[in-house]
Amino acid sequence: MMKYPLSDKYHTPELLSKMTGPNPLKLEEELLSKHHIPEGGIVCDLGSGNGLTSVFLAKEYGFQVYAADLLSNPEENRSFFTRMGLTEQQIIPVKADAFSLPFEEEFFDAIISTDSYKSFGRDPSFLDEKLLPFVKPGGYLYIAIPGMKKDLHDALPDELLLSWSPEQLDNIHDLGYWADVVIQSKGAEIVMISEMQSHEAAWSDWLEQENESAANDRLAIEAGGGKHLNSIEIIMRKKDWFGEGVHFDESIHDIACEYSI
Numbered sequence: 001m002m003k004y005p006l007s008d009k010y011h012t013p014e015l016l017s018k019m020t021g022p023n024p025l026k027l028e029e030e031l032l033s034k035h036h037i038p039e040g041g042i043v044c045d046l047g048s049g050n051g052l053t054s055v056f057l058a059k060e061y062g063f064q065v066y067a068a069d070l071l072s073n074p075e076e077n078r079s080f081f082t083r084m085g086l087t088e089q090q091i092i093p094v095k096a097d098a099f100s101l102p103f104e105e106e107f108f109d110a111i112i113s114t115d116s117y118k119s120f121g122r123d124p125s126f127l128d129e130k131l132l133p134f135v136k137p138g139g140y141l142y143i144a145i146p147g148m149k150k151d152l153h154d155a156l157p158d159e160l161l162l163s164w165s166p167e168q169l170d171n172i173h174d175l176g177y178w179a180d181v182v183i184q185s186k187g188a189e190i191v192m193i194s195e196m197q198s199h200e201a202a203w204s205d206w207l208e209q210e211n212e213s214a215a216n217d218r219l220a221i222e223a224g225g226g227k228h229l230n231s232i233e234i235i236m237r238k239k240d241w242f243g244e245g246v247h248f249d250e251s252i253h254d255i256a257c258e259y260s261i
Contacts, residue, residue: 002197004029006060010052016053016209018052021217022202022231024114025056027144031114031233032184036140042070044134046098047116051077051091051171055084059093068096072248088148098130105133110140117234118145118171124184127236132187137240141188144196147232148174157228163220178232191235199231 007025010016016023037043045054054067054077067077074093081091096102098120111131113121116167116237120126121143135141151174156166179193207218220226 002030002201004198004201007056009060010056011205015052016205017211018050019209020049020197021115021206022146024053024144024202026198026202026205027196027231027233028053028056028112028114030196031112031142031144031235032061035061035110035142036237037110038059040064042066042107044101044103044108044111046111046113046131047079047119048072048093049116051080051093053112053114054091054093055081055086056191058086059084065091067091067093068098068101069093070097080133080230092154096120099126101134103129103134106136107129108135108139110142111135112142114144117143117148118173122171122173122181124181127182127185128187132185132238134178137238139238140191141234141236141238143234143236145178145232145234146172147178147195147258148172148228149195149230150174150228151177152228157225159223159225159229160220160228162225163217164222172229174230175232178234182234182236188236188238191237193232193234196231196233200230203233230242 004026005028007023010025039062041063043057044066045057046068047071048054048074050065054065057063058065074095077093081093095100111134124150133140152160153169156169160169175193175195180212182190182193202222207221208214
């Protein structure tokens, strides 16, 4: 059973209330359990929301974090960061569109995205055209997204529809789907794509929250919808200057597809 020594530090009512879905800190702790980001590395927390994951990355890993989000208020996040004891050198809130990031090319040692990649990364061209230009050669992408154990869009289960519309479920897919998307990248190689062990713990924390969104999600889960869902991690490495990188093993895709059968 996984333990969460880092994210458990943030298990307080005030901080848990900032969650907008399954506990992103537990997902992120697993995602970064064997990370290759240098000490003091510059990272982009893409789709950072209200900044909870950004605080986690700065305080627990010592990264210099750019909290990039299109919908959140940078000044509200800045105030939160200050209350958490972080300086402007440690963490920088940025209002940013994932399709038009306002950074210099090859600026980041890594881009980390927890929960949000499903909203903008389904187009196979997004990775090479919109994201990789901002990652240093040899840098990494760490992605955690909600998924399905098997794509069910041709006949969505009634229990899932208790909480989410077909349109909302349209960006929730299985491992095989995501493997087919990211394998098309010419600029990065897949290091790992797999189901996450932290899925159930992250969902448990979320469903205990007393807010309208969590209450809505409980409808599907209490009706048995949870058996269809998982969380997926994707780790990729940007190729170096010579267009060479970690060799992609076709078996990774085969293994991913097995989860969809």
